[in-house]
Amino acid sequence: MTTEPQSRVARPSSRARVRYNAGMKLVRRAHMYVGLFLVPFVLLYGLTAFLFNHPDWFSDRSVRLITTQDAAGTSLGSFPNAGELSAQVIQAINQGGTSRVSLSTAQVPAYSRDLALTAKGAEAEQVIFLELEARTGSVRSAPAPKPVSRPAWARASVPLDSPPAEVARTAVAAILKKWGRGPDEVKVRTPPELIFAVESDDGTTWRAAYNLQTEALTVRPWGPDLSTRRFLTAMHLACRYPSQINVQWCWAAIVDLMAVAMVFWGFSGLFMWWQMKSLRRLGAIVLAASLIGSILVAIGMHGLIGR
Structure with missing residues (x-):
């Protein structure tokens, strides 16, 4: 007499559990198949982004470094650092103005980027980047194009x-x-x-x-x-949907798809992690470290970009 009511009570819970397991199975399958489909595109997009941080990869130019010994005896060897040049600018402002200003501590003087130069000759074309603070640099040379x-x-x-x-x-x-x-x-x-x-x-x-x-x-x-490098970097920088549906339109759609997939991977990964009770504590530590790190990086980049 008592077994039937118990089965009736347990049945809704069992059904909910079945639906939950089916939903999580669907999430895992979607997580996997979306990843498999986008593997080539993620690798291509990642490689093209990587090239911006590493200009020597797939480069059609030879690279030679400018050392402090090379700079010695030239004006680069005595080039003022950011603090010295800031003081010179402040001094020039005070000489030509009616009111005086002074250097504030709100911003540490710094150069926003390396100084880029180009040099063209009959035999070679060169792109030079000078790191003014360190008084070093690099020279990338390529044979001059035939006239x-x-x-x-x-x-x-x-x-x-x-x-x-x-x-x-x-x-x-x-x-x-x-x-x-x-x-x-x-x-x-x-x-x-x-x-x-x-x-x-x-x-x-x-x-x-x-x-x-x-x-x-x-x-x-x-x-x-x-060149291979120019093609890859240009492909990475290709953005926006063109007015006509063509290959560039397809590339823009793939970029959007990757953006959506990355968000999906993040949330589906959280659900999959939470299912593994034995790894919840360690996962929580890793997740907290990631959140703190991302917040610190975002704050630091905001200060760097906004200065």
Whole structure:
């Protein structure tokens, strides 16, 4: 007589447990298959991001370091550090102004980035990065491209009766005015280039690039002009959805998919960890350390970027 009520009481709990196990199984399967599908794209995206921190990987340039011994005897060897140069700037300000200022302790003087220079010669093209505080640097050299005679038809500038950038600027000003937000001034920020192919009288095909703002025309022989490194870094920097559905649109969709998948991996990983009771304490310690570390890094980067 008592077994039937007990089974009826236990049945809802058992059903809930079955649904819970089925849900967690679905989470584990989704976690795994999403990861398997995105493995190639994650590796590609990770590699392209890695190249920005390590400019010598897949580089088509030879690298030579500028040491303190190389800098000795040159003006770089006596280049002022950030504190010394700040004092010089403060002194110059006080000499030319009516009021005096002094260096504040709110910000430790520092250079925001390395000084980048380029050097071009008949035999090589060089990109130089100088670490001003340490008075060292690096020189990346590549053979100079073979000179290509510019065809006679390729003028340096090709002005049009209706400059495209001016047409766009005027149109934007009119639209904003129509919205009741008439601006004082509209400037072109980053004009695109019009890329097209040109075939000359002798049958040679050229790649032409026309700047919509400066109306400058650059040409080079038709053909690929990408090193492995340039291709990978350019692929990483490709962003936004183009107006037409093409390969770049697919790449943008994959980037969005990876962003969603990373959030899903994080939360699904938390659920999977919580199921393993024996690892809850150790996992909590790791999670707490990660949260503290990420907060400290975010605060530090905020101070660095915002200075």
